[in-house]
Amino acid sequence: MRKYNRRYKDSVFVDLFSNDRTAKDNFLALYNALYNTLYNTNYQSTDILKNIRLKQTMYMSFANDVSYLVDNKIIVLAEHQSTVNPNMPLRCLEYVTRLYEHIQNPRDRYSRTLKKIPVPAFYVFYNGRENIPAQKILRLSDSFIRQPETPTLELVVKLININYDKDSRIVKRCEPLGQYSLFVDAVRRHIAVDKEHGFENAIKECIKNDILREYLQRKSREVINMLIAEYDYATDIAVQREEAGRIAFVNGIKQGKSLGLIEGKVEGSRQAKLETAKLMKEERLSLNLITKITGLSQAEVEAL
Known part of the structure; x- marks a missing residue:
């Protein structure tokens, strides 16, 4: 652009x-x-x-x-x-x-x-x-x-x-x-x-x-x-949401939370990734960029 x-x-x-x-x-x-x-x-x-x-x-x-x-x-x-x-x-x-x-x-x-x-x-x-x-x-x-x-x-x-x-x-x-x-x-x-x-x-x-x-x-x-x-602002928000999800997950592991809670964090993080990917897809960002930022697979992003 x-x-x-x-x-x-x-x-x-x-x-x-x-x-x-x-x-x-x-x-x-x-x-x-x-x-x-x-x-x-x-x-x-x-x-x-x-x-x-x-x-x-x-x-x-x-x-x-x-x-x-x-x-x-x-x-x-x-x-x-x-x-x-x-x-x-x-x-x-x-x-x-x-x-x-x-x-x-x-x-x-x-x-x-x-x-x-x-x-x-x-x-x-x-x-x-x-x-x-x-x-x-x-x-x-x-x-x-x-x-x-x-x-x-x-x-x-x-x-x-x-x-x-x-x-x-x-x-x-x-x-x-x-x-x-x-x-x-x-x-x-x-x-x-x-x-x-x-x-x-x-x-x-x-x-x-x-x-x-x-x-x-x-x-x-x-x-x-x-x-x-x-459009830059919308992209920044998507990245910030993803980073917030990653930080929360890492902090949960560092604090020694139970396996059940960690699994919950994984699922919550996955949901955040899906929501972030959906937002980025709506903004017409490239598939490679979305998968790189969110960690989702190409198939997961395409399915949104």
Whole structure:
């Protein structure tokens, strides 16, 4: 694959809805689509939006989060292109805590009068290849070691599958999101057949078919850099998961655990390898690289 500038750390999704000169218009369309049914929202002016995104906090070295203050609500968006992360409620809890620190006067916490704060809302847009429902709810309480009758702390994340073939209501109602979904599909199709020029060919196809045309014509080089960063990040995560599995297995042996527990570790490690291999296969990595990193056989990888 051709090499480009690696300084880009934001995803195309973040650029489209947070950074680009059209980002506020795009986000406003998305906000109206999300809340039209509940509150009949149809805002026309972006003056109501305040971008409050915290730089590089959701995913450390790679950012794919969008945050706005609008209509007395904090809207936090994140995008997943590989696997669904069940720890998103915890990540969102850490993220929104920092947002509140950022937008609130620290003295307000010690006031004798109740200080009102914006209502948080969390969304994850999923456009990977796993067969997941159109919508799914992730709850912080699901991660508690013990389940209380009534959770004293809860955070809810709405997971929305934005793959175009999932017939998502939000994708249909929000033109920028719908076009972005088509753009991601085009990138995947072209990368699958031509790793060297896949990004460029996908951009050309989208411009020809009036998909994000103005945006892609204006920022094609930047978009390619962002796409490379996204694909590099997905590969890094796959390798880190595999390394974590190997370390846990070795540590288990060093600590002299029983044969039964070690066998369990082997099976758990095997499952981690299969999941890692599946992710890497979805990202169209070579078969030789996948088998080398995971230790699985060629037949095992091909069977996934």
